[in-house]
Amino acid sequence: MTKAARALVIGGGIGGLTAAAALHRRGWEVTVLERAPSLEPVGAAISLAPNALRALDTLGIGDEIRDLAAWQGEGGLRTPGGRWLARSDPEALAARFGGPLVLLPRTTLVGRLAALLPPGTVRTASPATLADPGGTHRPAQVAVDNEVLEADLVIGADGVNSRVRAALFPAHPGAVYAGFTTWRLLIPVPGARFASHETWGRGHIWGTHPLKDGRVYAYAAATAPAGHRAPDDEKAELLRRYGDWHDPVPAVLAAARPEDVLRHDVHHIADPLPAFHSGRVALLGDAAHAMPPTLGQGGNQAVEDAVVLAHHGAGLAAYTEARLPRTTGIARQAVRAARLNMAGGRAAVAVRDTAVAALAKAAPTLLLRSFDGIADWRPPYASGDVNAGQR
Template identity: 45%
Template sequence: MPKRHAVVAGAGIGGLTAALALRRRGWHVTVCERAPEPPTTGAGIGLAPNALRALDAIGVDAARAAGSAVPATMGVRRAQGQWLTRAGTADMAARYGVPPIAVPRPALTAYLAAALPPDALRYGTTVTAVDDAAGSPVVRTEVGPALPADLVVAADGIHSPLRRAYFPAHPGLHYIGETAWRTIVDAPDLRIPAMSETWGRGERFGVTPLSDGRFYLYATAVVPAGTRSADPRAELRRRFGSWHDPIPALLDRVARLDPADVLSNDLYDLAAPLPRLHHGRIAWLGDAAHAMAPNLGQGGCQAIEDAVVLAHLLPAGDVGDGGGSGGSGGSGGSGGATDSVSAALAAYTAARRDRTDAVRVRARRVGRLGALRHPLAVAARDLAVRATPARLALRGMDDLFDGFRLPG
């Protein structure tokens, strides 16, 4: 029986999750990724209960990607070390059914990719354009012949060329005023039991135990866009070397890394929501659809939600009757199958646009608190956070962590 064909632009976590979810719906899938090979280095990613629940809905056990170690506590600290707020992950598991975990991003992408047929993944293949004028998308790349499709999933990242092409009037990205550094270190001897983010004056430092025993470190500072240091390792020591333990010891490990293993980039989010998350038979997800500041740890989580909801709403890949697809080598035709894909994409926008934009706005607001620099403003912020009972702070995450639902 012929199958509908989806082309996914981008082999990040959102794109791979979409490809896997669509495969399990019976679709034929081709993933085009501009990078020449899968990533082997990079940062970590936190998987909150909502993302874990979404992955579970498509039969993915994220803990199998790289172990299942869970930190005992998580919270926010001052640069001198005092906790402003702290919660046990056991309390989170009791409230949301599962505790959050953090995994190395390359391990998670490798795990998702391994669940796809090898011929579904095309590295070194940049999507240059999608022609969708007749309602039957044709994907053009820098290499090889054009790819007819029944659906195109634009998971092509924060600078999404497909977003710019199909929403030319959109204002695009907004610099949130901070640069971030990210890396992973091995430090089993430090025995750090907590996931923490430390707030200073216009600077933050995060320590996240990964599920494989290593530590994902990230830091931010309020600086003009484009600011770069010759050696990011030295820059991190200069800014954070006098902060509380175990930050100095962790920076000692960072100093042993190759400078290329310390990622540095300016932070952007989408200046405004897209008018919709689809156009014709193209659907946007993840950073391409709703790039957000990393302050809530929800960028990847929302991309996973997008992918699972999109696949859930689409018709099954097998084309029985009513017209539609020409199978894996052809694109959609007309009739009931075409209409069902179009209706599913409209339902996808309805299901995801408001939720993802609310998270985007909330992440920006939280970031403004963390980026405060005036001493009086910082003191007031810290006092307010300390005065909030932990149970109320946890309850405030309900709409994020307990907000994933499959439509219908």
Template identity: 45%
Template sequence: MGNRAVVVGGGIGGLATAIGLRRIGWEVTVLERAQLLDDAGAGISLHANGIRALDVLGVGAAVRAAAHPQYTGATRTPRGSRLARMDGRALERALGTPIVGIPRSVLHQLLRDALPPECLSVGAEAVSVDRADPRRPRVRLKQGDLDADLVVGADGLHSRLRTELFPDHPGPAYSGSTVLRAVTEGPVALDADFELTWGPGAEFGHIAFADGRAEWHAVLNSPARTRFADPLTEVRRRCGGWHAPIPSLLAATRPEAVLHHDIDELVVPLPAYTAGRVALLGDAAHAMTPNLGQGACQALEDAAVLTAALSAESTVEGALARYDTERRPRSQAVARAARQAGRMGQQLTHPAAITVRNTAMRLAPSAVTVRTILRHARWTPPVVR
């Protein structure tokens, strides 16, 4: 088996994969097309499966030290009435670790710190992959070509490699929701580590960080590609009259800090995550809605499983077959569950349907919420040999 890999994409999945491959003795080059690593993004929650995948890769301890555990949380109505409680202590007892919140920029930096600087090539855009030699794919860049024994496509939602490998696939589709999010400028007073509030066709949530700041997001039903002249004012119009601490979170946010992205997903599942010696992972393979908080966790699972498969199998082809067999059913099932969670949660608009959902949630014991999270966060990590 050869030992040179090219990873296309320097996001969470790509960096995690590079860390794993280097851990088992591979030479790795990560291609990131951005000219500047600005780490655009707000915050992220990592469930136990994501943390355990990071443990497999050897960086779990560093992420835990920088993150804030989510022990207290709830789902509420705009007036503040509680629909469900999240018991982070119960999750920790069941899984060995709580959900944690961390700024995306901090997570990116921790992953980069685990790699030597020469491993990451910034401003390097992969144009295509030449697979004429089935054992030696060639990544074509605007600046030149790179030969490899393995190419990993971690190039995100609008993956160029996915389009090249599966030209008949329809690609990402708009979910019907758009998200505005930001990190507060300074610390804010919060009564819960994590909270969601559901109004008609809208969700507002926050994640507490270790330094006292918080990430907030507003997910809104909206026509595709709608943009607002003043995003923060739009969030205040939709959610500013909701219960505390939502007004305080918005007041602690600079207007220019608000990010706005439509939520696209791969509704049509891919028939495979591999082709020859090319593997897709993360959003390139299974972009999903954020309703279960599993997008990044599934990418981290991808990285851990791919690393373990390459450490155990005698050929790249055998390792990629194992990776596809293990990852495609699980990640696609999580994507379907996330889509359904959005339809029954934030996307509901009919008053009668909202009343039925809210009543069912109030009557359900807190253990039901825990079991729902456990269904996706419970995962046995692979052994890296």
């Protein structure tokens, strides 16, 4: 009996768990090494576009996730005073890209991905260090818990500040500050009734979206110096910045407790890596191509990475060839989008808002074109084709 190929995944986030599940489905022996004491994800909710949902279809859980998630419905883009600049059309989006845009708690997705793995696959409280990337005639080595593990494949899924990336490409500058910070909330808001929306102000944005479980997901972003934090607490900071914005923003803030507010500065990889692999090690997700959240594609691209990597298995040059150009283009588009929606000058904001409103009125479907080539992506193999990958 042929011995199964072995993979070690460093990082138990969405990308790492998706890769582990996809490789396990193809007969690999997989271990996930997560430094945190649990798989509780950082963040609140995640938006999944049709491209990521099709990737999850290959694992057999796409329909389950669609059922658990809130389908993004009527809503659109607003100004802080409440004026609608553009209205969204979920049916047009689904028709154009072959499926809906959905939103669900990150914990739900992480839980479903982890459930695809055999017991004992995930080792929490296990900070791991790449000891040797390996080569054609030697396995890769990872140091963890006073032992050295060998593997045919190591996956660096350890986030924006990836130590695996730094070990593979020490000359690369790594992630840099994107110029703005973010806040996130996932809370019940009694009596809240509203349409999903994103609101653009001057150097500020806010988004509010209902979830299927009755809670509300809200996020905000603002230009700020790197590392800046509120002098009191982050709820107070949100009240100062957004307290007079249109409904339901005040209601969401009134329902939030200071401990409900998560804040993180945004960092991204401005200079693309030369490759997403070296030796027997591959990078995916934020470790490979961290991008601003302005297209909502960071997690989606990690899921894509994972299923493509499992498809190619040990063929890492093919993985880089498939993923580096695509993610570089999407990351650059996310940077351009950030410049637009985080604009701070009064004149620039007036021009932006006028242009968006005019475009939405004259040709509503044109606003969807920014996702052409992104949301219509399809995996390199059919759902359930466990023999499509190469080891």
